[in-house]
Amino acid sequence: MSRHTWDPERYLTYADERGRPFVELLARVAPDPDGADEPRTVVDLGCGPGNLTALLARRWPRAAVTGLDSSPEMIARARTDVPGVAFEVADLREWAAPDALALRAPVDVLVSNATLQWVPGHLELLPGLLDRVAAGGWLAFQVPGNFEEPSHSNRRDLAAEAPYSTHTRDVAVPEAHDSATYLRVLQAEGCDVDAWETTYLHVLTGEDPVFTWVSGTGARPTLQALPDELRGDFEAELKRRLRDAYPPDAQGRVVLPFRRVFVVARKASGRKA
Incomplete structure (x- = not known):
């Protein structure tokens, strides 16, 4: 599988919506x-640039809060932007x-x-x-x-076409399960589980805003896997397909x-760590 890197600046473009x-x-x-069970240790797995980890430190100011992420770029940004929180490069x-x-x-x-x-x-x-x-912890x-939505399926379909497929067949692609599947797995481990799903309607503006969104997350490994001579054409075609799938209204607003x-x-309180 090809290795990709993350861009904190691009990721933070839609920080409010992602947060x-x-x-x-x-x-x-x-x-x-x-307050009898106020947490003493809090860990954020996949903390990214740390802007959300900071919320954990504010909620539990007496806890030792640590952010972990496999991206050195994200951890470097977090250490700069979020003082008072420990950040480490680590694979979850x-x-x-x-x-x-034991460690x-x-x-x-x-x-x-x-x-995840x-x-x-x-x-x-x-x-x-x-x-x-x-x-007794959480x-x-x-x-x-949303991996079957056009924001993902258009990227997936285009990446499977020539001449791109030679370069993109092994890229990382995200996948997840529904809430009921996670609930059953954790109930089987003896947990009390609250699981739910929400569909947000993000109202985006600007030039090709859906492309801007996906290029910071789900599409980034694909884009990085392409050689320079192909990436421009791929981006142009993906933008066109995304504009067709998410047309702007008369005021230029796009709903994602x-x-x-x-x-x-x-x-469970009796389950040992």
Whole structure:
């Protein structure tokens, strides 16, 4: 699989729209109101540029908050923009591996926002992530659920055509499950689970705004896999297809429906970390 890098600046173009699901996910993580189980350790898996990790530090100011991401570019931006929070370059698969359990204390709140969809087979990874959570602690994550929408299918279809397919056949592609699937897996692990789905209607403006959105996330590995002499033609054709799929109204506004899947699981108090 080809290796791609992330651009914090491009990713933050729609920071408000990308941040809203995180806020709504976090609202369902509810330690007891008397503060008896106020979290001491909070970890953000796939923290990106750290702008949302900062919200964790504000909500739980007495907790030790750590952001982890496999992208050195994202971690460098987070360390610059978010003082007072520890950030590390780390692969969540290695962080959740069994041999890592003895190296770190259990986590009271483990959050992952729009990250697990990039991890192949992440459903099988959930028990390992839960093992990193303290008894009575929380695992909360959100993943996109819009991979059959034109914003993804147009990129996928175009990448399968010549002359692009030679370069794009092994690129990383995101995938996720529905809320019921995640709920069943975590219930089987003894958790109390709250799972739901929401479709946002993002109103975007500017030139080719849907392309701007996807080029910072789902389409980025494909675009980076293409050689310079092909990338321009690919981008132009993808923009055309996206304009057809998401036409602007008379005021130039484009509506991008975006389904997201949310899961908040509380680990049983008797289940050891």
